[in-house]
Amino acid sequence: MNSAGAIDAPASYVPFDQDVLGALMPMHLHISPTGHIASVGPTLAKLRPNDDLVGQRLLEVFEIKRPLHVNHFSDLLEHESCLIRTRFRKGDRLGMKGLFVPLSAQPPLQPDRRGASDSDLVLRPTSERSAARSLQPSRGALINLSLGVNVVDAVQRYRLSGADFAPADPTVDMLYLIEAKSVALEESKRLNARLEGARVAAEVQAFTDTLTGLQNRRSMDALLHELEKSDQPFGLMHLDLDYFKQVNDTFGHGAGDYVLKHVSGVLQDETRAGDLVARVGGDEFVLVFRGCVDLAVLEGIAWRIISRLEQPVPYGDDVCRISASIGTTLSSFYAKPMADRMLQDADRALYSSKGKGRACHTVFDPADAQIVEE
Amino acid sequence: MYGLVHRALQCFAQDIYGEELWLKVVDDAGLQLREYEAMLMYPDDQLESVLAALSTHLGRTVAQVSEDVGAYLVTHDRMEPVRRLLRFGGTTFEEFVLSLDDLHDRVKLALPDLDLPQLEVDVHSHTSFSVVLYTRQPGFGAVLLGILRAMGDDYGALVVLNLARATRDGKAAEWVTVELFEADFSSGRDFGLIAETGAS
Incomplete structure (x- = not known):
């Protein structure tokens, strides 16, 4: 050498x-x-x-x-x-x-x-x-x-098998590494898919009211925010249950929960799949009708909801009786519809319904707003 | 440790004894979960709790259960990747045993954070070896015993194995002695360097 x-x-x-x-x-x-x-x-x-x-x-x-x-x-x-x-x-x-x-x-x-x-x-x-x-x-x-x-x-x-490669040749080790890395990568991909599924589920939960399965306030805020930015017209309804407190006090919270589920069923029945029905408080609901500013249609819906909610709800041996008051406003009432303002106005209309003796529907009158503003 | 190891125990319990037993083990071991994720990290002590719970429910010693786990890793369909990666060690059972020296580093190459115990192969003769295992917690020796037994079958080799424990150089060690009687005792199972994918 x-x-x-x-x-x-x-x-x-x-x-x-x-x-x-x-x-x-x-x-x-x-x-x-x-x-x-x-x-x-x-x-x-x-x-x-x-x-x-x-x-x-x-x-x-x-x-x-x-x-x-x-x-x-x-x-x-x-x-x-x-x-x-x-x-x-x-x-x-x-x-x-x-x-x-x-x-x-x-x-x-x-x-x-x-x-x-x-x-x-x-x-x-x-x-x-x-x-x-x-x-x-x-x-x-x-x-x-x-x-x-x-x-x-x-x-x-x-x-070819391992014996076909010279012992000094790292080919077999390379094949081992390729396979080991793909197994690890497959596992990581599966983990990612499961985490993504969990994320989507968590997001759905975050926008859902757990008792009724309706959308919640967060979901309503998101939609109104989106509608604010778009030029799409929409109708907004604020609904408050009447006599709900009595049901809770008389028959207990089980009855109250049962009635709320019943109400959510009625609201979903009376609206289209694309409309938003959100439970925003204990017995308060907001309904958003995308693309609909036809007062005749919305009034029809409001009165149908009220009349269905007035029908007694059997709960065990008891019968629960409630009703609802509704206030409505339309995006077409405003030059530039703002979510907060519209919620306030729908709420004002709702309270005039309550003032009229409940089980009523009131459409917000833009003339009132001007008076307030002036 | 990687959930890969925890998940192996979970799959063993589910595949061999059923979901019901696994859920009992989850309860007994006080786990806050029902499924381990292979690529996430979990505490090592959960391995002991799961093994202890399995041993109680199956009425077998921890060592017996561990040996079954080792065999399961090589023989069950769900664990085919493990068998394949082990078979990369060599074309004969003897080569495979000798390759265990490198297993720790091989695994590190694929998953740097997976810290499996270091193995050391002592060669006594052409047909007689000891695989020594240094580890903080004893128990891996029994798993290794199960793996070696199943790999002997996989290669079609006739082997006699024995597990022993002692202290070596002040460190606790376990070792499996391997006596190879016949390398071509049976036909064993096929192994191609590239995995067959679905339709051949």
Whole structure:
């Protein structure tokens, strides 16, 4: 073995037994001086199960893509030691890459300067021509190939196993890592999906009144805020139950809850799916009718709701009696509809309904507002 | 520790003994959850509580349950990824046992935060090994025993295994002795470097 300083000296020729060569480089090709394949590594041979490559011409079996313009084996020898990209000419045209090393003479090993300069240098056969060497007769060449990124495909297609790769080759470790990382990634994706589901559910809960399943004040605020920004017309109804406190006081909270659920059923029945029905207080509800500023329609709805809520609700052996007062306002009453202002006005109309003796519907009169403002 | 380990116990209980038993274990162990998430972290002491609860309900010792868990990790369909990753260790059972030296680092490569106990393989002869395991809490040895037993079957090898405990260099250690009688005792199970996906 030469000392580190003596890299100019030619390395000695190390003859390898074919089996040893195959064990060290399972994907090698040994090429004779005439350009015929003299021996094939066992793994490379597996890629052509029905074809004995030994004895065939290298360039008839393989298309050489790099280096460029290789038409004869002698062209390759001209390149001396070089990186090679190739693929089979026939059948499954699997791409491979590797190193081509002519055996014409043992060229002195020279540091490969492609990598980082501060780490230990890798010694590779030099590509410098020397007059002395070109006089020596060719002994053929060695090519050591690798499947590169096509390895996953090749392993599947030719059922390669760990034993088909040299122990020093990290391919099997790479496949292990790919698989381990995909398992971890799959788990992470599943976790993300579950968390997203939980987030959506939490959001729905945050906008829902837990007792009645109606929307809550937060949901109403969000919708009114959205309508404020859009030019879409809408009707706003504020509903307050009458005599609800008596139901609670007389028959207990169980009866009260039961009545609230009944009310929410009626409100949902009497509105369209796209309308908002929100419970905004103990016995207070707000209804928003998107795109509807037709007073006749809204009055019809309000009176239907009141008459249905006036019907007695049986609860066990008891009968609960309630009613409702409603105040309504329309976005078309305002030059620039503001949610807070409209809620206030609907509330004012609601209180005039209460003042009229309950079980009443009142539409807010814009004339009143002007009086207030003035 | 990663929920991966906790979840393995959960899946073992659910797959082998059913959801009902798992919910009882959850109650007994005083867990605030019903399902572990593989990629979230949970306290290590929950592993002991779950194992203790499992052992009580099944009327088996913690060591017996742990060994079953080890075998489950290799043999059950739901745990196929574990078997596959272990099979990457080598093409024969002998190579696999020798690869356990690297298992800790291999796992680290995939999941840097998953701190499994370090294993050390002593080779006595071609057919005789000990896999030594240094760990703060004993119990992993029994899991390893189950894994090795099932992996022997997976490779089709005839092996005799034994679990022992002692103190080595002042550290508590467990080890499994492996006697390999026949490498090709049965045909074992298939392993391809790339997992088959659905339709072949």
